[in-house]
Amino acid sequence: MSVQPQMPKSWRSETKPHKFCPGCGHPLILKALGEVIDELNIADRTVFGCDIGCSLLAWDFFNVDTIQTHHGRTTPVIVGLRRANENVIGIAYMGDGGGYAIGSQHLVNSAARDEKVFVLLANNTQYGMTGGQMAPTTLPGQKTETSPYGRDTELTGPPVQGPEMVAAISGENAYVARGTVGNVRQLKKFIKKAIQNVMEGRGFAFVEALSLCPTNWRTNAEDTWKFVEKDMATYFKVGEIKVPGEKKEG
Amino acid sequence: MQKRVVEAYIGEYASGKSENAVNRALELAREGEKVVLADLDLVEPFYTLRPIKKLLEEKNIEVIAWETQQVMGLGEAGSVLKPEMRWVLKKEGNIILDIGYGVEGAKVLNLLEGFQDNPHLKIYVVVNIARPATATVRDIVDYVQKLGNVDGLINNTHVGDDTDVKTIQEGARVVTAAAKELNLPVIHTTAEKRLQGELGVSDICGNPVRYIDRYMPQTFW
Amino acid sequence: MTKPIEGEKKVFMTGNEVVAWAALAAGAEIMYGYPITPQNEIMHYWTRMAPKYGRKFLQTEDEISAGFTCTGGVLAGKRAFTATAGPGNTLMQEPMSMAEMMRIPTVLIVCQRGGPSTATVIYSQQETTMTCYGGNGEGFRIVYSTATHQELFDYTIKAFNTAWKYRFPTFVLGDGYQSKMRESLSIYDPEARNIEMVRAEPYVVKGGVPGENRDPAHLRNTYNMEEELYEVIMDHAREYEKIAPEIIEYEEYECDDADVLLVAHGVVSRAAKGAVKELRQDGKKVGHFKPVTLRPFPEKELLERAKAAKQVIVIESAYGQLDKLVKSHLYGCSTPIAQYFRPGEGITIEEVVQETKKYL
Numbered sequence: 001m002s003v004q005p006q007m008p009k010s011w012r013s014e015t016k017p018h019k020f021c022p023g024c025g026h027p028l029i030l031k032a033l034g035e036v037i038d039e040l041n042i043a044d045r046t047v048f049g050c051d052i053g054c055s056l057l058a059w060d061f062f063n064v065d066t067i068q069t070h071h072g073r074t075t076p077v078i079v080g081l082r083r084a085n086e087n088v089i090g091i092a093y094m095g096d097g098g099g100y101a102i103g104s105q106h107l108v109n110s111a112a113r114d115e116k117v118f119v120l121l122a123n124n125t126q127y128g129m130t131g132g133q134m135a136p137t138t139l140p141g142q143k144t145e146t147s148p149y150g151r152d153t154e155l156t157g158p159p160v161q162g163p164e165m166v167a168a169i170s171g172e173n174a175y176v177a178r179g180t181v182g183n184v185r186q187l188k189k190f191i192k193k194a195i196q197n198v199m200e201g202r203g204f205a206f207v208e209a210l211s212l213c214p215t216n217w218r219t220n221a222e223d224t225w226k227f228v229e230k231d232m233a234t235y236f237k238v239g240e241i242k243v244p245g246e247k248k249e250g
Numbered sequence: 251m252q253k254r255v256v257e258a259y260i261g262e263y264a265s266g267k268s269e270n271a272v273n274r275a276l277e278l279a280r281e282g283e284k285v286v287l288a289d290l291d292l293v294e295p296f297y298t299l300r301p302i303k304k305l306l307e308e309k310n311i312e313v314i315a316w317e318t319q320q321v322m323g324l325g326e327a328g329s330v331l332k333p334e335m336r337w338v339l340k341k342e343g344n345i346i347l348d349i350g351y352g353v354e355g356a357k358v359l360n361l362l363e364g365f366q367d368n369p370h371l372k373i374y375v376v377v378n379i380a381r382p383a384t385a386t387v388r389d390i391v392d393y394v395q396k397l398g399n400v401d402g403l404i405n406n407t408h409v410g411d412d413t414d415v416k417t418i419q420e421g422a423r424v425v426t427a428a429a430k431e432l433n434l435p436v437i438h439t440t441a442e443k444r445l446q447g448e449l450g451v452s453d454i455c456g457n458p459v460r461y462i463d464r465y466m467p468q469t470f471w
Numbered sequence: 472m473t474k475p476i477e478g479e480k481k482v483f484m485t486g487n488e489v490v491a492w493a494a495l496a497a498g499a500e501i502m503y504g505y506p507i508t509p510q511n512e513i514m515h516y517w518t519r520m521a522p523k524y525g526r527k528f529l530q531t532e533d534e535i536s537a538g539f540t541c542t543g544g545v546l547a548g549k550r551a552f553t554a555t556a557g558p559g560n561t562l563m564q565e566p567m568s569m570a571e572m573m574r575i576p577t578v579l580i581v582c583q584r585g586g587p588s589t590a591t592v593i594y595s596q597q598e599t600t601m602t603c604y605g606g607n608g609e610g611f612r613i614v615y616s617t618a619t620h621q622e623l624f625d626y627t628i629k630a631f632n633t634a635w636k637y638r639f640p641t642f643v644l645g646d647g648y649q650s651k652m653r654e655s656l657s658i659y660d661p662e663a664r665n666i667e668m669v670r671a672e673p674y675v676v677k678g679g680v681p682g683e684n685r686d687p688a689h690l691r692n693t694y695n696m697e698e699e700l701y702e703v704i705m706d707h708a709r710e711y712e713k714i715a716p717e718i719i720e721y722e723e724y725e726c727d728d729a730d731v732l733l734v735a736h737g738v739v740s741r742a743a744k745g746a747v748k749e750l751r752q753d754g755k756k757v758g759h760f761k762p763v764t765l766r767p768f769p770e771k772e773l774l775e776r777a778k779a780a781k782q783v784i785v786i787e788s789a790y791g792q793l794d795k796l797v798k799s800h801l802y803g804c805s806t807p808i809a810q811y812f813r814p815g816e817g818i819t820i821e822e823v824v825q826e827t828k829k830y831l
Contacts, residue, residue, distance in 0.1 A: 012682060044680045047546075052693070060689045063682025065675035067546060068691040069539065070569055076536040080543025081675070083529050084501050084551060088676055106539075109532035263512065264485050264653050380483040380655070382476075382492065383519070409483040409655035 008034030010043045015060045023224060025211030028181040029122055030058060032188035033091070036195055037064065042089050047081055049074040051094035051103070054128045058093060072103025079106075079115045089199055090117040097127045100136040100160045107166065111206065114171040116198045118205040120191065121162065124213035125232065132216035136160035139231055144216075159235050166206045167242040173203030176242035180210035182229050183238070190240065202244050210236055254370045255283075256339070258347040259404075260356055260397065261376035262384050266406040266466075268299065270376050270440055271348035272306065273462040279310045284343030288335055289315035290358055291350025299348060302465055314338055331361060339364045339371075355397035372401040374437055377428075379407045379421045390428035402437040403429045405457065413441075415448045422453035475524050479659040486649040487512035489620050490554065490580050492658050493627035495520060498668050499578070500549040501527040503540040507559040508592035509647035510582040514554070534559040538566025542575045546690070548673030550631050554580035556647070558589060560598050560605070567640050568606030572692040574707070575674075576634030576641065580627065583646040583737075585815040594647035595815040596737055599792040602644050603766045609704065611711045613641040613718055614766040616736040620656040623649060626763075628661055635669040637714050644765065646788075648738050648817060715767035722761040723776070725751055729758025731830050732780040732806075733823065734773070734797055736762050739786055745820035746827055755831050762796075770800040777801050782830045783808045786823060790814040 007013065011034050020026045037043055043064050050058045052071035059068040069077045078090035099107050099121040107119060126144045127133040134147040137159050141150040167176040175197040179187030187209055194205035210232050214224040255278060259271040268289075275287040287306060289299040299306070299315040306313050314334050338345060339362050349358055356373055359365045375394055377384050384390050394400060407421020422439050429436045438460040439453040445461075452458050475495040484492075490513045494502065502521070504514045518528050531537045537553045544551030555563050560581055570577045583598040585591030604610040613633050615626040627643050634641035661668055674688055681687035694700040722740075725747050726732065735743040740761040750757040760776050762769050777783050783806050787793040790812045798808060811818075811826045 010682070012687065043682065044678075045676055047675045056691075056693055059691050059693070063687050065677075065681060065688040066690065067675065068689075068693055070565060070692070073535065073539045073566070073569075076531065076539035077543040077546070079536075080503060080529070080540025080551070081547045082543070083503075083527060083540065084544035084547035084549040085673070085676065088547065105532050106536055109536070263488070263515075264483070378483060380481065382480075382482055382484070382488075382658070385480075385482075409481055410653065412481075412655045 008038050010034045010037040010062050010064055012061060012063045018061060019057045020054065021215045023212060023214040023221065024054070025124060025181040025209070025213065026054060026058065026122060028184055029120070029187065029209045029211060030061060032184055032191050033120065034062065035188060036192045037062070039192070040195060040199070042195070042199070045087055046089045046091060047078065049078040049090070049092045051092075051098035052129070053095040053098050055093050055095050055098065055122065072098045072101070072106065074098065075103055075106040075110050075117070075119055078117050079110050082115065082117050086116075089195065091195070092117060092119045094119070094121055095128070096121060096123045096125070096135045096137040096162070100162055108169060111166045111170040111174065111204050114174060114203045116201055116203065118194050118198045118207075120194070121206070121208045122211040123162070123208050123236065124211040124216075125159075126213065126216055128213050128216050137162070139235060161236070163206060163208045163241045170204050170206070170242065173197070173244040174242055175203070175205040175244060177240040178208045178210070178236060178238050180228060180233075180238050181212055182210070182225065193243070197244065208236075210238065255344040255346070256368060256370040256372065257345075258349050258356070258359060258371065258373045259376055260349040260373060260400070261351070262381055262393065263351040265376045265378045265381055265384065266408070266440065267350075267376045268348050269462060269464060269466045270404060270406060271346050272299070272302070272465050273460070275306070275311050275346045276309060278344050278346070285310070286312045286314065286338060286341050286343060286345045288338045288345065288347050289313070290335060290347055292331065292352065292358060302468055336361060336363055338362060339368050356400065357398065373399065374402050374404050375400050376404045376406045377421075377425050379424045380409045380417065387424055387428045387431065390425065391431050394428070394432055394434075400434065402435045403432070404437050405439040405453070408442070413445070415445055418445070418449065419454045422455045422457060426455040426457065474660055475520065476658050476660045478663045479657055481655060482658050483653060483655045484620070485512060485651055485653050486620055486623050486645060487582070487651070488516045489623045489656065489658075490627050490643070490645070491516035491520065493624045494552055495524060495526065496658065496660060497628040497631045498550055499526065499552050499631060501529070501544045501551045503529050503531055503537045503544065503551065503553045505531050505534050505537045505555070505559060507534070507556050509584055509650040510554045510556045510559070510580070512650070513580060513582075534562035535565055538563045538577070538579075539569070541577050542566055542570055545575050545577055546674040547676070548671050550578075550635070550671045552578035552580065552631070554582065556582040557584040557586055557598070560601060564601065564605035567612070568608050569692055570640035571606065571608050571611050573690055574638040576638050578630045578634050578641050578643070580643045581645060582650045583644065591815060592647065594788065594817060596646060596739065596788040597792065597814060599644065599736075599765065599787075599789060600795065602642050603796070609708065610766055611639055611707050612766050613637070613639050613764065614644050615642065615720075615763060616644040616765050617649065618738055618740045618761065620649070620652070620654050624656055624658055628666065632666075632669045633718060635671055637718070639711065644737065646738055711767070718764055719767050719769045719772075720763035721769040721772055722763060724759040724761070726758035726760060726776050728756050729776070729779075730756040730781045731758070731827055732776055732783045733757065733759045733786055733827065734783060734793070735759065735786040736765060736793055739788055739818050742818045742820050742823045743786055746823035749820065749824055750827060750831075757827055757831075765796060768796060768800050773797070774801055774804055777804050777806050780806055782806065784811060784827060784830065785809070786811045786818060786826070788813050788816055788818060
């Protein structure tokens, strides 16, 4: 007797099993996203955009209208769409290379203009699809194919603090958080609040999800989790960074 | 200083501000008057006085405008205010100001020292009803009201080489009606010299006609 | 809401305003743009008028974004457009290549300026190759090159219809001279001339629930296998070849008995036409052929005229961009082809007359 794994309704069963590597963090993020789409019952008006990089493997992942764009350009495509049709719930899904390197101007300016779109970014500290090159998020000392002796922060700067940057430049009604696939329940909560923020037309929403890439990290299961929960957590603080309506002292 | 002329020509994009300003400056120069003509166009770097600066100077007009060779990266480095321009109202003699278009309208005059308390300054709005944004009485009234304080309207209705008297008279009717609503005078109607025989000394509404030569087609970039 | 233009009227305006009015008249719903000279007044006039007619505008962070947001607007089912020039056109090639691959009917107005690089903000015809064949692709695009304000108005309206009818990205190739020149033209409501606007339709969020009562739209531009891509491109190629004869436009002036055929496009064709007029008065057998569509190119028509002539002269404000197009389409024609290139400079009637006389 075979037991089908529990899948969100908004996942497209015809395209499962999915195409991500074993142990990849993307399916965990996309599961959280899929469950939120189900719970909010918004599959009919959601447009999911995916980037180049591993995120593009999600191009036929959902029972949701999907546009696979160019590297770094998912944000402007979704922004243009949402501007033209305000009923759309636009989700731009990308990796750390797409969001913080080649597409950083789009992330920065969309946040600054307070576009009513949700940018969901998977941070796995390197370029997975092209073979594990250094990314803006690569940790100090971390070896990648283009930092073979370990990332030298003197030469290449420190890891980019994406959500902190977005929080600093976005309007007061933006929602910004960093979650982790190490705590999917919390990540899902952040994604839900982010989508609600754009659904209600309040403002921009951004969630970075610390993700897993055992393939390029060359790690076994134990070390994979250790890397995301210990090493990455040292540089990237998990939690909500900006919540609309929340007054802060100081 | 009794007869001193200080006039600023403003108006919608491509309404004929520069053409009217140039012709007015030339008219004063022909009368032997000292004339300063200043190009205060900050939005667009083309169709300005720059290319005919030499020609105007030969006709005894002091022109304050950039020369192409003086600017770097025309249109790329922005429209830079020529420092002399700030002090133009302190100059002696007659002053004609060619004000460019832009959403700030007559506010560009704030850049000039002594603008607020110059007793001679008259601001004239140049209107061409063949320009869709100022095609009707309503449009003109709305447009002029947004400009700030002005002293009169000029009917500069034309459609380039295809202009005929009928076009100009229609412009006179609309501009005069708008002026009435705005409680402003129509200073004159502008027409090319080739229409002088047919049009006469005043237009259908009794506004004087000022005949001009067209210089601006030479000033393209 | 009232129409931007009722019926038809004679007006006097600059080329950039013409584009803004044409886009309004065509029912364009949203413009995406980024400032660059000599394109700016298209945005200036669009932003002044758009709110009065319920239209929208987004100023983006760069031309890459203007192009991609424009594809987003089109995917939402709106008549969306953008406009640019020079280095902006270079950046625009990335989104336009996506539009080409995904058959997204974007409309892009190009106001050619001097190049390469920053060069001048003034004028050239140096964006001909890029507009026709830019990006990593095959040039499955439709490019209208205009010469007068009337054409600028007519073809901007037409661009929306061609784009949405055939679903290829469509370009109106103007230039800095046309942008800033002032001349009279008739502007009109397309309906008043019985021009029916092709309906724009959404590619996504088309109603219904994906996975329940319809399949989700899964739109992509990435393929895995050579064979898979080959099929997609060949489909596009077959479609493009099929529709080309319906799209091709050109203008002939005194070509019937012409020994010398002047080939020029865009604003330069005004000088070519003027030269033909002048030389004809002296009894010289000179004619002018103007391709209006540069993509697809009126190959058959030009070939016929070129074969009948003794000399072809290609005249352009670039160093051989139209010339390359012409030569590739005149393959097999033995009529000699001469060139008159003025990269980044305007060309006058007198120059063309003088140049043509060398071959008479």
